[in-house]
Amino acid sequence: xxxxxxxxxxxxxxxxxxxxxxxxxxxxxxxxxxxxxxxxxxxxxxxxxxxxxxxxxxxxxxxxxxxxxxxxxxxxxxxxxxxxxxxxxxxxxxxxxxxxxxxxxxxxxxxxxxxxxxxxxxxxxxxxxxxxxxxxxxxxxxxxxxxxxxxxxxxxxxxxxxxxxxxxxxxxxxxxxxxxxxxxxxxxxxxxxxxxxxxxxxxxxxxxxxxxxxxxxxxxxxxxxxxxxxxxxxxxxxxxxxxxxxxxxxxxxxxxxxx
Amino acid sequence: xxxxxxxxxxxxxxxxxxxxxxxxxxxxxxxxxxxxxxxxxxxxxxxxxxxxxxxxxxxxxxxxxxxxxxxxxxxxxxxxxxxxxxxxxxxxxxxxxxxxxxxxxxxxxxxxxxxxxxxxxxxxxxxxxxxxxxxxxxxxxxxxxxxxxxxxxxxxxxxxxxxxxxxxxxxxxxxxxxxxxxxxxxxxxxxxxxxxxxxxxxxxxxxxxxxxxxxxxxxxxxxxxxxxxxxxxxxxxxxxxxxxxxxxxxxxxxxxxxxxxxxxxxxxxxxxxxxxxxxxxxxxxxxxxxxxxxxxxxxxxxxxxxxxxxxxxxxxxxxxxxxxxxxxxxxxxxxxxxxxxxxxxxxxxxxxxxxxxxxxxxxxxxxxxxxxxxxxxxxxxxxxxxxxxxxxxxxxxxxxxxxxxxxxxxxxxxxxxxxxxxxxxxxxxxxxxxxxxxxxxxxxxxxxxxxxxxxxxxxxxxxxxxxxxxxxxxxxxxxxxxxxxxxxxxxxxxxxxxxxxxxxxxxxxxxxxxxxxxxxxxxxxxxxxxxxxxxxxxxxxxxxxx
Numbered sequence: 001x002x003x004x005x006x007x008x009x010x011x012x013x014x015x016x017x018x019x020x021x022x023x024x025x026x027x028x029x030x031x032x033x034x035x036x037x038x039x040x041x042x043x044x045x046x047x048x049x050x051x052x053x054x055x056x057x058x059x060x061x062x063x064x065x066x067x068x069x070x071x072x073x074x075x076x077x078x079x080x081x082x083x084x085x086x087x088x089x090x091x092x093x094x095x096x097x098x099x100x101x102x103x104x105x106x107x108x109x110x111x112x113x114x115x116x117x118x119x120x121x122x123x124x125x126x127x128x129x130x131x132x133x134x135x136x137x138x139x140x141x142x143x144x145x146x147x148x149x150x151x152x153x154x155x156x157x158x159x160x161x162x163x164x165x166x167x168x169x170x171x172x173x174x175x176x177x178x179x180x181x182x183x184x185x186x187x188x189x190x191x192x193x194x195x196x197x198x199x200x201x202x203x204x205x206x207x208x209x210x211x212x213x214x215x216x217x218x219x220x221x222x223x224x225x226x227x228x229x230x231x232x233x234x235x236x237x238x239x240x241x242x243x244x245x246x247x248x249x250x251x252x253x254x255x256x257x258x259x
Numbered sequence: 260x261x262x263x264x265x266x267x268x269x270x271x272x273x274x275x276x277x278x279x280x281x282x283x284x285x286x287x288x289x290x291x292x293x294x295x296x297x298x299x300x301x302x303x304x305x306x307x308x309x310x311x312x313x314x315x316x317x318x319x320x321x322x323x324x325x326x327x328x329x330x331x332x333x334x335x336x337x338x339x340x341x342x343x344x345x346x347x348x349x350x351x352x353x354x355x356x357x358x359x360x361x362x363x364x365x366x367x368x369x370x371x372x373x374x375x376x377x378x379x380x381x382x383x384x385x386x387x388x389x390x391x392x393x394x395x396x397x398x399x400x401x402x403x404x405x406x407x408x409x410x411x412x413x414x415x416x417x418x419x420x421x422x423x424x425x426x427x428x429x430x431x432x433x434x435x436x437x438x439x440x441x442x443x444x445x446x447x448x449x450x451x452x453x454x455x456x457x458x459x460x461x462x463x464x465x466x467x468x469x470x471x472x473x474x475x476x477x478x479x480x481x482x483x484x485x486x487x488x489x490x491x492x493x494x495x496x497x498x499x500x501x502x503x504x505x506x507x508x509x510x511x512x513x514x515x516x517x518x519x520x521x522x523x524x525x526x527x528x529x530x531x532x533x534x535x536x537x538x539x540x541x542x543x544x545x546x547x548x549x550x551x552x553x554x555x556x557x558x559x560x561x562x563x564x565x566x567x568x569x570x571x572x573x574x575x576x577x578x579x580x581x582x583x584x585x586x587x588x589x590x591x592x593x594x595x596x597x598x599x600x601x602x603x604x605x606x607x608x609x610x611x612x613x614x615x616x617x618x619x620x621x622x623x624x625x626x627x628x629x630x631x632x633x634x635x636x637x638x639x640x641x642x643x644x645x646x647x648x649x650x651x652x653x654x655x656x657x658x659x660x661x662x663x664x665x666x667x668x669x670x671x672x673x674x675x676x677x678x679x680x681x682x683x684x685x686x687x688x689x690x691x692x693x694x695x696x697x698x699x700x701x702x703x704x705x706x707x708x709x710x711x712x713x714x715x716x717x718x719x720x721x722x723x724x725x726x727x728x729x730x731x732x733x734x735x736x737x738x739x740x741x742x743x744x745x746x747x748x749x750x751x752x753x754x755x756x757x758x759x760x761x762x763x764x765x766x767x768x769x770x771x772x773x774x775x776x777x778x779x780x781x782x783x784x785x786x787x788x789x790x791x792x793x794x795x796x797x798x799x800x801x802x803x804x805x
Contacts, residue, residue, distance in 0.1 A: 091672065135350045142434060142556050146564035151434065152554045156565030157663035161672035164565070208348045209554060217346075217365065218376055218548030226435060228661040230549050231571025234383035237547075239391060241539045242314050242384065243307070249532055250307035254524045 034110070041111025044104055048084045057115045069181065070118020071109035076177035078105045080170075082184075091161030092184055119180045119190070126196055127176040129204045137205030140198055144189070153210045154224040158185055168210050172203045303525050304505035304518035308399075311392040312498075313529060315416075317536040318385040319491065325378040326480065332368050334360040335476035337432065337469040346553050354432075354557030357472045361431040361552055376544035382424050383549075384540060386572040389417050393613070397646050400634035401504045402617040404627065409497040412490050414614045419487050421572050426479035428550070428570055432472055435550070437558025438567040440471065442580075449599035467560060506633050507744035509737045513631045566663060576606045578659030582680045609656075613649065623776040625751040637706070638745045640699035641780045647695040648688035655683045696785070703787040706742045709734060710790045711798050733799070743789050751777040 046055065052063030059065030063085075066073075077083035081096035100108070109121060142151070150156050153167035162185050167175065179199050182188025189199070208214065210224075222229040274280065286292040303309070336356040342349045344359070345366040354362075364371035393413060396402055402410040425443075429436045444466045447458040463470035502516050511517045519525060555564070569577050579602035586597040620642065621627065636643040658665060659680035666673040713731035720730050734742070753774045757763050779785060 134348045135352050138348050138556060139352060142559075142562045142564065146434075146562065148565055150566045151556065151564045154566075155667060157666035157673045159672075160674050161666070161670070163667050205348060216548055216551075217553065218372060218551050219545065220547040221551070222547055224551075224554065225664060226566050227550075227568045227570045228566075228574070228664050230547075231383060231574065233543075233547060234380060234571065235387050238380060238384040238540065238543055239314075239387045241543075242388065242536060243311075243391075245535045245539060246310040246314065246532070247307040249528060249535070250305055250310060253305050253528075254519055 037107050037110045038114050040104075041107035041109070041114075044100075044108050045111055048100075049108075052085070057112060066112050066115060068116035068118045069112060071113040071121045072119040072177040073181040073183070074109040074112045075105055075121045076174055076181060076183060078108060080174055092163060095165065119177075122173060122176045122180070127172040127200060127203050129172075129200075129207060132197075132200045132204030134201070134205050134208050136198075137201030137203070138209070140194070141202050141205050144194070145202065148186075150224070151226070152224045153206050167206055169212075172207065175203050175206065298499070299520070299522040301499065301502075301521040302516045302518045303503050303521060304511075304516055306506060308395045309503065310532060311388060311395055313532055314388040314536055315385060315392055316491065316495075317533045318381045318388060318540065319487070320533070321381045321537055321540060322378060322385060323484065323488075325374045325381065326484075328374050329364060329371075329378060330480060332360060332364045332371065333357070333430070333476075335430065335473045337467075337472050342557075349553060349556070352557060355472065357430060357432040358552065358557045361433070365553065373541075373544060376547075376549050377541055379549045380544045380547075381540050382427065383570060383572075384543075386417070386420050386424060389413070389420060390572075393417065394646070394650075397613070397616070398636040398643055399504070399506075400630065400639060400642065403630040404621065405501055405629055406497070406504075407617045407621075409494060409501065410617050411614060412494045412497065414610075416487055416490050416494065418610055419483055419490070423479060423483040423487065424570055425573055426475040426483070429475050430472060430479060431550070431552045432558050433550075433552040433555040434558050434562055434564060435552075435555045435567055437467065437560070438563055439569050439573075440467065440558075441560070442569075442577075445599055446580075446603050449596040449603065451595055451600070467558070502631065504631050504633050506635075507741055509740050511632065513629070516631075568660060571657070574660035575609065575653050575656035576602070576660075578656035578662075578680065579603075579605055581662055582656075582659040582677050582684070584681075609649075609653070616645070620780075623751075623773055624748060624780055625773075625777065626748065632744070634745060637699040637702040638747075638786070639780075640696040640703075640785050643699050644692040644695040648692040651691035652684060652688045655680055655687050659684075700785075700787060703789075707787055707790050710739055710742050711795060739795075745789070747786055747789055748781045750774070750781040 045053075045057070049057075049063075049066075052060060053066050054060045054063075057066040074083075078100055079098050079102070081098040082093050085093045106121075112118075113120065141149075141153070145153070148156050148158065148164035149167055150164075155166035156164050158164060164186070176199055178186060179189045179194065179202070180191075222233055275283070282292075334356045338356045339353055340356050340359050342352050342354055342359055342362065344362050346362060349362070361375075364375055366372070396410065396413070425439070429440050444458055444462065447461065448454045450457060458466065461471070461474070462468045463474075503518075505511050505516060505518070508517070556562070568574065580599060583598050583602045586601075588595040588597065634642075636646075658676065662673050662676045662680065665671060665676050713733040716730045716732045718730040720728050722728060751774060753766055753770055756766055
């Protein structure tokens with residue numbers, strides 16, 4: 001009898017311990033709606049992605065493995081039109097028109113996330129402007145991003161035809177996801193390297209200096225590219241106008257009096 | 260000359276008019292009457308390209324005027340302060356006082372940003388105008404005797420303006436200019452043996468230190484502009500002394516100047532032109548942003564941005580460094596950074612090449628005469644070819660300096676552009692030289708054709724026997740003169756190698772080189788013999804000839 005009691009107590013203790021430490025999230029994840037989403041995502045995946053990334057997301061010679069890239073990577077790549085790439089030609093896969101609906105992208109993302117854990121799609125609270133420190137964001141941007149994306153995020157060249165794209169008009173959510181996942185040549189800035197708050201600061205800074213409502217205090221920004229476009233402007237419009245004026249003045253000379 | 264009692268009375272009893280009295284007062288003390296008498300009626304020829312130098316002078320004056328305004332608010336100090344001005348995205352950032360005061364000028368001083376932008380745009384236009392002015396002088400041969408010294412003055416002004424511009428660009432201590440100053444530090448460090456000493460000397464210790472803004476400031480606002488102002492006055496005095504050159508034309512000779520007098524015509528024109536130049540630059544400064552330091556942020560040595568370029572006039576130096584392979588030699592624990600040192604040796608050579616050109620040309624051609632009539636570029640194909648080749652090399656290096664923007668905007672590989680520039684720097688000037696020379700010779704042939712056969716009128720005539728001919732209209736006497744006014748030189752030959760006693764003398768290598776170069780200037784491959792009066796008469800006298 002004592003043995004039975006001890007066994008029961010031990011079982012209860014282990015069971016309690018198990019229920020305390022068991023990863024409850026995954027156990028809950030397998031609900032019917034979720035698995036339906038995964039099935040839908042898998043169907044979309046087989047049509048649009050499997051030819052390069054393999055039938056189970058394991059990757060092939062034409063595309064990397066997607067196990068563990070997370071929903072954020074899928075959302076970024078597909079909703080900016082970079083994926084499906086359509087062709088592996090060229091130095092870098094460019095941004096193009098997105099052909100998927102947000103629901104489909106979510107299905108794809110859920111499927112890829114089910115292959116292995118990775119960063120999830122950020123929420124408005126994470127990338128929204130509330131509570132962000134713009135000046136801090138500017139400092140972080142100049143330290144971490146400007147080397148490739150230029151002072152105000154107008155993009156720059158990388159080696160062999162690759163480039164850091166212009167960040168003007170890029171949705172805050174996509175900037176967040178790009179930092180989180182490091183697409184193509186970009187290094188990733190996970191929360192361990194750059195905190196959620198810092199990412200928010202950078203996004204707020206970009207919106208302040210490069211957003212739709214940005215006022216250029218000095219007039220035309222000439223692409224925000226620095227002295228090269230300024231020099232071109234000085235030669236073409238500055239000197240061009242002055243030469244035109246010189247020709248005009250020289251053509252209007254004093255007439256000799258007829259005696 | 261009849262003196263009436265009336266005027267006599269006035270001269271004795273009444274005072275002269277106020278203007279006359281002021282003039283008399285000033286003349287008695289300053290001697291302005293003889294100065295004005297000698298110069299007021301000075302004649303200047305009329306051509307739009309002669310006003311390019313004026314553009315330089317006026318933009319320089321505009322730079323000085325706006326620069327004085329900026330010094331009233333700028334603090335040339337590198338003390339660290341926290342920003343609390345009007346520009347939100349930099350609130351609370353640490354920066355130097357220089358940057359902070361430039362932000363203050365841009366956002367909180369009335370008219371500050373406009374004046375800053377006028378100052379900077381005028382600087383870019385000033386250097387550009389000097390280059391164009393120099394091209395005009397070069398391609399028309401206006402640098403020939405007696406104007407070689409003035410050519411050097413102008414050249415010095417150009418070189419000094421590069422450094423004045425660079426020091427000014429560095430003053431706000433923003434991230435872009437700080438990167439440029441860092442570049443200069445790298446250049447200094449690459450100098451063998453004394454590099455580190457030079458760098459420590461200029462920056463007062465380890466880069467960036469706390470001194471360079473104050474040092475660059477006195478160089479930028481006092482030393483260099485002072486020298487430039489003096490040189491500019493000397494440049495103008497020599498223009499007065501030599502008198503202005505003119506293009507060939509009827510009535511224009513090497514001994515006269517045909518044009519309008521300084522007073523009143525050119526005074527009015529030049530005064531008006533100053534305001535036009537000021538107006539154009541002010542409009543540009545009001546429309547377009549330049550050097551937006553608020554977007555660049557304050558300089559911090561641990562930060563850098565892509566697209567960090569100097570202002571355009573230093574772009575060719577940037578190109579030289581960007582495309583140079585990163586060679587280095589390590590010997591006895593010392594590093595010789597050829598990847599930077601070779602470009603900074605080539606940089607002055609590119610500039611010196613244009614400074615010494617007048618002396619080389621006069622040596623090669625043996626031409627020691629005074630020239631006051633300008634050449635048309637086509638009539639001196641070799642000189643024109645050299646000029647275009649230099650410009651081609653310069654432009655190729657500008658491409659190198661902006662290789663990243665060429666890459667992103669034309670979807671090219673930056674590595675391919677770099678290789679294009681490396682090869683193009685040597686090949687493209689040669690191609691440009693050959694092409695320019697051919698084009699010049701073609702234009703000379705066309706001139707000859709026009710003189711002998713007249714202008715193509717576009718009228719097609721059918722002759723009675725069915726042949727179609729185009730009617731050529733003979734040129735006017737003035738046009739004929741203008742097209743044939745230039746002098747064609749014979750190439751300088753190597754003198755007799757045997758003297759009257761039959762003793763052979765040694766021909767030096769320099770002499771041989773000179774004869775060869777002279778042939779390339781004036782040999783039969785370099786100029787089309789201009790039509791002679793006999794040829795003209797022969798062709799125009801025959802009936803039915805066209």
